[in-house]
Amino acid sequence: xxxxxxxxxxxxxxxxxxxxxxxxxxxxxxxxxxxxxxxxxxxxxxxxxxxxxxxxxxxxxxxxxxxxxxxxxxxxxxxxxxxxxxxxxxxxxxxxxxxxxxxxxxxxxxxxxxxxxxxxxxxxxxxxxxxxxxxxxxxxxxxxxxx
Amino acid sequence: xxxxxxxxxxxxxxxxxxxxxxxxxxxxxxxxxxxxxxxxxxxxxxxxxxxxxxxxxxxxxxxxxxxxxxxxxxxxxxxxxxxxxxxxxxxxxxxxxxxxxxxxxxxxxxxxxxxxxxxxxxxxxxxxxxxxxxxxxxxxxxxxxxxxxxxxxxxxxxxxxxxxxxxxxxxxxxxxxxxxxxxxxxxxxxxxxxxxxxxxxxxxxxxxxxxxxxxxxxxxxxxxxxxxxxxxxxxxxxxxxxxxxxxxxxxxxxxxxxxxxxxxxxxxxxxx
Numbered sequence: 001x002x003x004x005x006x007x008x009x010x011x012x013x014x015x016x017x018x019x020x021x022x023x024x025x026x027x028x029x030x031x032x033x034x035x036x037x038x039x040x041x042x043x044x045x046x047x048x049x050x051x052x053x054x055x056x057x058x059x060x061x062x063x064x065x066x067x068x069x070x071x072x073x074x075x076x077x078x079x080x081x082x083x084x085x086x087x088x089x090x091x092x093x094x095x096x097x098x099x100x101x102x103x104x105x106x107x108x109x110x111x112x113x114x115x116x117x118x119x120x121x122x123x124x125x126x127x128x129x130x131x132x133x134x135x136x137x138x139x140x141x142x143x144x145x146x147x
Numbered sequence: 148x149x150x151x152x153x154x155x156x157x158x159x160x161x162x163x164x165x166x167x168x169x170x171x172x173x174x175x176x177x178x179x180x181x182x183x184x185x186x187x188x189x190x191x192x193x194x195x196x197x198x199x200x201x202x203x204x205x206x207x208x209x210x211x212x213x214x215x216x217x218x219x220x221x222x223x224x225x226x227x228x229x230x231x232x233x234x235x236x237x238x239x240x241x242x243x244x245x246x247x248x249x250x251x252x253x254x255x256x257x258x259x260x261x262x263x264x265x266x267x268x269x270x271x272x273x274x275x276x277x278x279x280x281x282x283x284x285x286x287x288x289x290x291x292x293x294x295x296x297x298x299x300x301x302x303x304x305x306x307x308x309x310x311x312x313x314x315x316x317x318x319x320x321x322x323x324x325x326x327x328x329x330x331x332x333x334x335x336x337x338x339x340x341x342x343x344x345x346x347x348x349x350x351x352x353x354x355x356x357x358x359x360x361x362x363x364x365x366x367x368x369x370x371x372x373x374x375x376x377x378x379x380x381x382x383x384x385x386x387x388x389x390x391x392x393x394x395x396x397x398x399x400x401x402x403x404x405x406x407x408x409x410x411x412x413x414x415x416x417x418x419x
Contacts, residue, residue: 024266024269024352024353024355026266027265027266027267027269027272027352028267028272028415045413047410047413048304048410048411048412048413049271049274049304049305049412049413049415050415070415073287073304074410075287075303075304075408075409075410076193076194076195076287078408079193079195079405079408080194080195101267126194127235129194130194130197131233131234131235131238133194133197133198133207134197134207134208134234134238135233135234137198137204137207137234138204138224138233138234138237141204141224142227142230145225145227146227
């Protein structure tokens with residue numbers, strides 16, 4: 001099992017509007033930075049206000065670390081079909097998100113991929129999922145407007 | 148003597164006429180269009196209803212934005228010179244525009260209160276319920292229940308259930324509370340809600356500004372002709388925090404299939 005923590009700076013491009021968030025993620029996370037985690041799920045807590053995934057990660061020194069990733073509002077995820085079984089212990093996942101302000105092993109997740117490469121989303125504000133729909137609508141609108 | 152009596156009667160009749168005219172004016176201006184039905188659950192453009200056919204393109208791009216920002220949105224959408232912009236670029240332009248409007252509208256006090264506030268101190272993180280204005284601006288679905296003398300507005304998450312009195316009563320002198328005191332009336336297809344006596348609070352964590360205890364909120368909910376859309380806006384008048392009224396607009400659509408969901412809240416610590 002290959003797991004790693006990669007920290008990179010992406011500027012302000014990944015600041016997400018939290019359309020359904022209970023509170024602003026900038027309260028706990030540095031929204032101008034992005035962290036990538038590869039690890040194994042130890043627990044998925046489908047709770048209000050925000051879903052949480054606990055992940056065991058091997059750091060660059062080969063030591064196991066526990067991380068917590070915080071996602072979108074539980075009620076919003078539930079409406080999109082998510083359940084308490086969305087992730088189960090043992091699932092290998094890859095998460096990108098914003099690191100904590102405090103330095104604790106926490107990230108506000110933006111994307112979440114399963115081992116087979118499936119991106120199940122669920123991150124804070126779910127910006128990528130929204131933009132896919134909005135870009136498609138925008139293209140249709142511009143086409144019809146031009147007719 | 149007869150002449151003075153006639154004059155007295157005429158004066159009384161004139162007063163009566165003025166009073167009657169005023170009553171009719173108020174009654175009609177506060178009259179509800181009989182075809183309007185605001186009851187039910189109304190959603191913002193959250194991901195689960197973003198592709199609902201009730202949305203037009205402006206609704207899909209709508210945001211918790213200043214009313215003026217919708218002029219910009221229309222320009223970005225309808226002027227083909229902006230067709231190079233992606234959905235994300237439009238979204239960012241709207242956010243930036245609203246941020247500038249709010250910054251410009253804040254008083255010195257409003258600005259200093261905002262700068263001194265740390266988002267980590269947001270009471271909602273510890274599961275404290277939202278105050279009135281934050282409840283109004285929250286993105287989750289809301290439900291209107293119409294009763295004889297009041298309207299109940301229910302929300303989700305940490306919002307408070309609101310009682311809007313529609314029996315013609317006035318606001319009490321106080322005290323201030325997080326939910327404040329709301330009265331409402333109809334102006335044709337528009338439900339108007341006025342809220343005062345709101346204790347000082349964070350108005351919205353995304354827009355990052357606060358209200359004082361002198362704030363007065365006026366919400367306007369206008370139901371579309373076909374009953375599927377609700378144009379919702381909140382204007383805050385606050386002589387302490389703002390230099391002038393600030394209107395935040397966010398349309399909604401009727402979503403009868405959506406049920407309100409309010410699971411228990413589990414507080415989040417900044418330390419893991």
